[in-house]
Amino acid sequence: MLTPNSLGSIVVVSTGMTLGAHLTPRCRSYLEHADIIFGSNPALVEQWISEINPNYHSLQGLYAEGKHRQITYREMVDTMLAAVREGKKVVGAFYGHAGVFAWAPHRVIKEASAEGYSAHMEAGVSAEDCLYADLNIDPGRVGCQHFETSQLMMYQRRIDPSAYLILWQVGLAGDTTIKRFSTGEAYRQILVDILSEYYPPDHQVALYECPFTALDDVRIDWLALKDLPRADISPITTLVVPPSEKMVKNQQILDRLAELDLQSQQL
């Protein structure tokens, strides 16, 4: 059995979406007290973290057009783990919620823990949280499905058109190379063909981008599903598809529940 290694450690902190506004006191404290911080964040956020702790090292330079992203993610994990093995108090700082649609933050915790080091993640505010607030959506009202866009396209998934559908990384729709930063119109047309099995072509969908600074505006652009291929989509765009159908009651289950209620009243 592994015993906790008393020297090195890693905490993966979430820096939130909007600069300075979303960092929890716990995350801030870990940043302040780290021996070394590695992170992947928007440029302004990187600058701001460097002011909290000058020993910040950006991992953004590991990305490159034409380089398989899995290699980049592996390098991120190896960089953070090397510092942990040197006995340092390491912090990994990732924007939004560090564990939402992000491989390296989960992986580094898994591997550091397996080697006996103290390792955990601190939760934060993700694009999803901002989306619920900015679009006035309660995911509990009719349910809400989240998919990585390319995964939805490449696997046989079931969409429920009576719930919200949120598609992440829509700018990378259909990328089989895992080496590009964007695909394009022809790829998004295939996405629209898939979604058209569930939604009418004029169904209104939203392109959502929450601001990274208090000076930026939120982007909420409504358009017809059929116009999605030609829309202006960036790496930070999230696609929001509201329900197109009403929920249908499950009468068989309602009858069984009514029967149970009747029995409990008779006891």
Ligand SMILES: C[S@@+](CC[C@H](N)C(=O)[O-])C[C@H]1O[C@@H](n2cnc3c(N)ncnc32)[C@H](O)[C@@H]1O
């Ligand atoms: C690799 S994921 C990272 C998500 C991040 N960890 C979070 O907690 O939101 C990148 C995707 O998150 C979404 N995203 C990132 N920044 C966003 C923003 N400012 N507004 C809306 N969605 C955003 C987009 O779907 C983008 O393709």
